[in-house]
Amino acid sequence: MSILERNHVNVSGQGARAMIFAHGYGCDQNMWRLVAPAFERDYRVVLFDYVGAGKSDLSAYRPARYGSLAGYAEDVLEIGHELGLTDAIFVGHSVSSMIGPLALQRDPGLFSRMVMIGPSPWYINEDDYQGGFGRADIDGLLALLDANHLGWSATMAPVIMGNPDRPELAEELANSFCRTDPEIARQFARVTFLSDCRAQLPAIRVPTLVIQCTEDVIAPPVVGEYVHRQIAGSTIAHIQSNGHCPHLSAPAETIAAIRAFL
Amino acid sequence: MSADPSDDFELAPCGLLSTRPDGLILRVNQTLSSWLGTPREALLERKRFEDFLSLPGRLFHGTHFAPLLQLQGFVEEIALEMRRHDGSGLQVLVSATLAKDEAGQPLGMRIAVFRASERRRYEEEILRSKYAQAEQLAAIVRSSRDAIISISSLGVIQTWNEAAVRLYGYSTDQAVSSPFSILAPDNQAVEDQAFLARLLGGESLLFETQRRRLDGQLVPVAISAAPVRGTDGRVVGAATVHRDMTAWxxxxxxxxxxxxxxxxxxxxxxxxxxxxxxxxxxxxxxxxxxxxxxxxxxxxxxxxxxxxxxxxxxxxxxxxxxxxxxxxxxxxxxxxxxxxxxxxxxxxxxxxxxxxxxxxxxxxxxxxxxxxxxxxxxxxxxxxxxxxxxxxxxxxxxxxxxxxxxxxxxxxxxxxxxxxxxxxxxxxxxxxxxxxxxxxxxxxxxxxxxxxxxxxxxxxxxxxx
The missing domain is CATH 3.30.565.10 (Histidine kinase-like ATPase, C-terminal domain)
Structure with a gap:
């Protein structure tokens, strides 16, 4: 299976430069459907699912590789190299805001600009840093993942995984955008919420835009400001919206902010 | 029944609320406001549904609940924990729909909240015993001196224990997701197909054969294999135990x-x-x-x-x-x-x-x-x-x-x-x-x-x- 099939890569649009949209923890590339099409006129738009999410090849999931954000950064690198991307624009939501810089460290020519939507480098409250959560809250999230398999069950799995040639079988099922193998969901949750990425922020040298919702519980404004301060020369755009996903709740404002930055 | 139809909303045996497009609460029934211990006036146009969730609940809401509601227009039976005014927790199941006007613009959400303390406790008990059982089984598989290999209904290796690493030389990473046929000697491909077909057809098998190690060497093994069935009775894969017969x-x-x-x-x-x-x-x-x-x-x-x-x-x-x-x-x-x-x-x-x-x-x-x-x-x-x-x-x-x-x-x-x-x-x-x-x-x-x-x-x- 090729990298492009493995990560269910979709390329659309026209333009010399590429924009690669990386989804965050929880759902898949469908998260971009209100935002990405707006850039297809001027850019080559690349959408993908991380291995373990969406319609990626779940059999390619290796707990050791995806036990840290570096494994997810490898997905980004491999897709970038497969498509021959250079000087691309990386748009990352949530945890992807921290995955993009890891990929850039490995290949500095890959991206020349980055957009971080709702970034948080560290979710845990610690001394004078307010990440917003305690470790017990992350355990609580893991318990909720156990209580909400979102349509994933042992009998469903073979239907979803065993018929790659009949995607409509998976399509018909509710919650398909956020459905993941519970084991993978648990590991990705741990990696997302228990990886401290604060130290890598000052090393970011490419022009970076931080998009911050005015009311985001997961990545509160104070954290967005922290990220903005740590990345020299970065820009911050505030969007009047509630929640962690302005690309769904306020797509027009999100598109405008990205356009202004580009 | 009371004559006032609004009582059917106010006193429904579940919490009901609706919101504006920005999520602020527009209407909430008496049932929910009393469960939360918060007067209605303190809720309307000031609070959102997620404000009453526990912190883990807010993480789940932000990463799953809200995006799903936006993407597919509804969510059903999501287990969450709400926080009451007195700080105590309330286990709930939540269903919600997204209301849109004719132009497709969001009008707001309708949310129904059901108490689920009993059900959650029961589910947690099942989960705990499931994990305990799984851990017990995992310990047996880990410590087994025989190779234990499970395969999917497509004949793809899914699990590979330490003894399998020792017996066949493939690491777990190399073996998992590879076809089971990597172990078949060149001249046995046909027999192996037949074996898989019988196994996945629901037959338990016990036989002696030769398998090929990563280094190409053939090793005599006794294989005991049994189909694994899903809850609906269909064969979803197979579990195989391989004993090294060299010494024997x-x-x-x-x-x-x-x-x-x-x-x-x-x-x-x-x-x-x-x-x-x-x-x-x-x-x-x-x-x-x-x-x-x-x-x-x-x-x-x-x-x-x-x-x-x-x-x-x-x-x-x-x-x-x-x-x-x-x-x-x-x-x-x-x-x-x-x-x-x-x-x-x-x-x-x-x-x-x-x-x-x-x-x-x-x-x-x-x-x-x-x-x-x-x-x-x-x-x-x-x-x-x-x-x-x-x-x-x-x-x-x-x-x-x-x-x-x-x-x-x-x-x-x-x-x-x-x-x-x-x-x-x-x-x-x-x-x-x-x-x-x-x-x-x-x-x-x-x-x-x-x-x-x-x-x-x-x-x-x-x-x-």
């Missing part, structure tokens, strides 16, 4: 070899007994003498057997052959029997024959020779000598001194046949028996290849006796 095969081969050897030896032994009986009958004059000579020779054969048994039918030290045969005689003659030679081992056949010869020599020595009087002595020596222009030779000499003068006629009969013909010819060698007046001298020369193992150095001499 080797033991089995050794057992067969020994069985053949035993049959061969038993036949030989009976032939020897028959010859001993015939010759003893021909060379004795009385029934008593026949009985005495025959039982003595049978004892010698028995002692030689004990010796071979003790060393598992492998080589026996020359000194040990002498000791076993001379034991009945050396009790009173210990100081009169001298033996000397290097630590050499004879193979089973040679030691058996040498034992017979020593028995004859000792019997004769006690009856007529050096050990029959009070002064005579026996000297036994052995070692390797260079065969003239041939392979090395093992030589053993038995010489008697100081006994009564030897009468040439006293050495007749079967003893002589054994010493001059039977033993040397059985061992592909030669022997001479000279009956000089000073005492008997017997010299046996046999090929050194009958030694086991072949000696590294013929100089390694040691005293024995």
């Amino acid at each position: 095969r080797q033991a089995e081969e050794r057992r067969l070899l020994m069985l053949r050897e035993l049959t061969h030896r038993t036949k030989n032994l009976l032939a020897i007994v028959q010859a001993v009986e015939r010759q003893s009958a021909a060379t004795t004059t009385s029934k008593e003498e026949f009985h005495e000579r025959l039982s003595g020779r049978l004892r010698a054969i028995a002692a030689s057997h004990d010796m071979l048994l003790a060393c598992d039918w492998r080589g026996v030290a020359v000194a040990e052959v002498l000791r076993s045969q001379l034991a009945p005689f050396s009790e009173i003659n210990r100081l009169r029997i001298h033996s000397e030679g290097p630590a050499l081992q004879l193979n089973a056949d040679a030691s058996h024959n040498l034992a017979l010869a020593i028995h004859e020599l000792a019997t004769n020595a006690v009856k007529y020779g050096a050990l029959s009087g009070v002064t005579g002595e026996v000297f036994i020596s052995w070692g390797l000598v260079d065969g003239s222009a041939g392979p090395p030779i093992f030589e053993l000499r038995w010489s008697e001194r100081g006994g009564p003068p030897v009468a040439p006629s006293s050495r007749r009969g079967f003893g002589r046949v054994v010493l001059e013909r039977i033993v040397p010819s059985a061992l592909d060698g030669s022997a001479t028996l000279s009956l000089e007046p000073a005492g008997a001298l017997w010299t046996l020369r046999i090929p050194a290849r009958l030694l086991e193992p072949l000696p590294a150095s013929p100089d390694a001499r040691t005293m024995a006796g």
Whole structure:
């Protein structure tokens, strides 16, 4: 299976430069459907699912590789190299805001600009840093993942995984955008919420835009400001919206902010 | 029922609320506001649904609930924990729909909240016992000495334990997601397809076969395989247990070899007994003498057997052959029997024959020779000598001194046949028996290849006796 099939890569649009949209923890590339099409006129738009999410090849999931954000950064690198991307624009939501810089460290020519939507480098409250959560809250999230398999069950799995040639079988099922193998969901949750990425922020040298919702519980404004301060020369755009996903709740404002930055 | 239809909303047995597009609460029923312990006025247009969630609930809401609601327009049966005014938790199941106007613009959400404390507790108990069971099973699989490999209904390897890594050489990462057929030897692809088809057709199988390791080597294994069924009864994969049969095969081969050897030896032994009986009958004059000579020779054969048994039918030290045969005689003659030679081992056949010869020599020595009087002595020596222009030779000499003068006629009969013909010819060698007046001298020369193992150095001499 090729990298492009493995990560269910979709390329659309026209333009010399590429924009690669990386989804965050929880759902898949469908998260971009209100935002990405707006850039297809001027850019080559690349959408993908991380291995373990969406319609990626779940059999390619290796707990050791995806036990840290570096494994997810490898997905980004491999897709970038497969498509021959250079000087691309990386748009990352949530945890992807921290995955993009890891990929850039490995290949500095890959991206020349980055957009971080709702970034948080560290979710845990610690001394004078307010990440917003305690470790017990992350355990609580893991318990909720156990209580909400979102349509994933042992009998469903073979239907979803065993018929790659009949995607409509998976399509018909509710919650398909956020459905993941519970084991993978648990590991990705741990990696997302228990990886401290604060130290890598000052090393970011490419022009970076931080998009911050005015009311985001997961990545509160104070954290967005922290990220903005740590990345020299970065820009911050505030969007009047509630929640962690302005690309769904306020797509027009999100598109405008990205356009202004580009 | 009350006459006021709004009571159906206010007092519904579940929490109901609706919101504006920005999520702020537009309407909330009395049921929910009393569950939360918060007056309605403090909720309307000020709070959002997610404000009443626990922190883990907000994480789940932000990463799953809200995006799903946006993407597919509804969510159903999501388990969450709400926080009441007094800080206590409320386990709930939540369903929500997104309301849109005709242009597709969001109007807000409708949310229904059901209490689910009992159900959540029950589910948590099931989950806990599921994890405990899974952990127990995982511990068994981890520590198993047999390889345990599970495969999907498509024949793809899904789990691969430590024992599988040891048996087949593939790491877990290499094996998982590979087809089960990576283990099939080239000539077995067809059989393997048939095996998989039967297994996934619902049959349990137990068979022995060969599998190919990562390094290409074939390894004999016993495979026990059983289909794994989903809750609907369909076969969703299979669990296979692979036992390495290499050691068992080797033991089995050794057992067969020994069985053949035993049959061969038993036949030989009976032939020897028959010859001993015939010759003893021909060379004795009385029934008593026949009985005495025959039982003595049978004892010698028995002692030689004990010796071979003790060393598992492998080589026996020359000194040990002498000791076993001379034991009945050396009790009173210990100081009169001298033996000397290097630590050499004879193979089973040679030691058996040498034992017979020593028995004859000792019997004769006690009856007529050096050990029959009070002064005579026996000297036994052995070692390797260079065969003239041939392979090395093992030589053993038995010489008697100081006994009564030897009468040439006293050495007749079967003893002589054994010493001059039977033993040397059985061992592909030669022997001479000279009956000089000073005492008997017997010299046996046999090929050194009958030694086991072949000696590294013929100089390694040691005293024995």
